Amino acid sequence: MNNSGAGSDYVGAVEVTKDKNGIGQVVLRNHRGASARVSLQGGQVLSWKWERGQELLFTSSKAIINPLKPLRGGIAICFPQFRSRGSLEHHGFARNKMWVIDQDPPPFPSGSSEKTYIDLLLKPSEDDLKIWPHSFELRLRVTLAEDGYLTMISRVRNVNSKPFSFSFAYHTYFSLSDISEVRVEGLETLDYLDNLYNQERFTEQGDALTFESEVDRVYVDCCSNVVAVLDHEKKRTIVIRKEGLPDVVVWNPWEKKSKTIVDLGDEEYKQMLCVDGAAIEKPITLKPGEEWTGLLDLSVVPST
Numbered sequence: 377m378n379n380s381g382a383g384s385d386y387v388g389a390v391e392v393t394k395d396k397n398g399i400g401q402v403v404l405r406n407h408r409g410a411s412a413r414v415s416l417q418g419g420q421v422l423s424w425k426w427e428r429g430q431e432l433l434f435t436s437s438k439a440i441i442n443p444l445k446p447l448r449g450g451i452a453i454c455f456p457q458f459r460s461r462g463s464l465e466h467h468g469f470a471r472n473k474m475w476v477i478d479q480d481p482p483p484f485p486s487g488s489s490e491k492t493y494i495d496l497l498l499k500p501s502e503d504d505l506k507i508w509p510h511s512f513e514l515r516l517r518v519t520l521a522e523d524g525y526l527t528m529i530s531r532v533r534n535v536n537s538k539p540f541s542f543s544f545a546y547h548t549y550f551s552l553s554d555i556s557e558v559r560v561e562g563l564e565t566l567d568y569l570d571n572l573y574n575q576e577r578f579t580e581q582g583d584a585l586t587f588e589s590e591v592d593r594v595y596v597d598c599c600s601n602v603v604a605v606l607d608h609e610k611k612r613t614i615v616i617r618k619e620g621l622p623d624v625v626v627w628n629p630w631e632k633k634s635k636t637i638v639d640l641g642d643e644e645y646k647q648m649l650c651v652d653g654a655a656i657e658k659p660i661t662l663k664p665g666e667e668w669t670g671l672l673d674l675s676v677v678p679s680t
């Protein structure tokens with residue numbers, strides 16, 4: 377494989393390799409030790425490393441490498457369905473498909489030139505069209521900025537002759553020191569749909585979110601587009617900035633549920649938290665020829 381389809385305007389590196397199963401991977405690097413690894417299987421970001429090789433994304437030690445399954449960890453794309461809100465497989469089919477490097481993407485709406493990026497593309501196969509009869513193009517640009525920020529821009533285009541609707545999520549597993557020491561800020565006073573109570577609607581009370589049991593919620597219509605995950609022990613705060621993604625999913629399976637998940641270690645729930653920028657409660661509808669854009673920008677701030 378070569379580097380075509382990848383951009384590199386400052387002297388960062390974009391390397392296309394294969395993993396031991398022969399699946400294509402793209403590694404983006406900068407000079408300050410930051411890197412991101414993206415798999416063509418699922419268009420999934422497998423790893424995002426900050427200065428001095430600090431890993432910011434969680435990957436389970438029991439992750440199963442299977443070309444037809446998403447890896448437990450990283451950032452997976454949930455499309456065109458979230459969870460079981462529809463007739464498709466859990467979280468939709470995009471994360472189980474082989475994506476290709478997009479050699480010639482249409483111009484992206486914004487973006488500085490000082491970045492290293494890769495463009496991926498997913499189009500439906502004939503089998504996909506049998507279960508979801510809508511022709512689409514899903515483009516994903518993954519960018520590693522010179523300061524180590526990771527930006528993901530997804531664009532869905534309707535290339536069908538009829539409108540269609542979909543849900544979307546960046547299913548993001550953050551790596552933590554200890555879940556019981558972590559706070560999430562930016563979701564205070566919002567309404568959420570609680571998946572542990574049949575998607576009943578509640579309102580978040582009080583301060584920042586802290587964790588002492590299983591959590592599986594969709595915070596809806598977030599007026600702020602910034603959410604922060606504060607990890608005191610690691611002395612860092614991950615800042616999540618999003619555009620076009622009104623909802624935020626917060627998920628931790630905690631002790632009992634973890635034991636039922638084969639590709640997650642029994643104690644690993646302590647080292648992970650999913651916080652997903654998403655569009656779920658009100659699915660996105662596209663008319664023929666229309667395009668939707670959803671942006672997720674991740675950065676790290678040292679904290680005390």
Ligand SMILES: O=P(O)(O)OC[C@H]1O[C@@H](O)[C@H](O)[C@@H](O)[C@@H]1O
Nearest residue numbers: 459466467547571592593625627
């Ligand atoms: O095991 P999966 O399919 O990756 O899903 C993991 C979790 O993903 C979360 O986003 C959902 O809210 C949970 O309900 C779900 O269990």
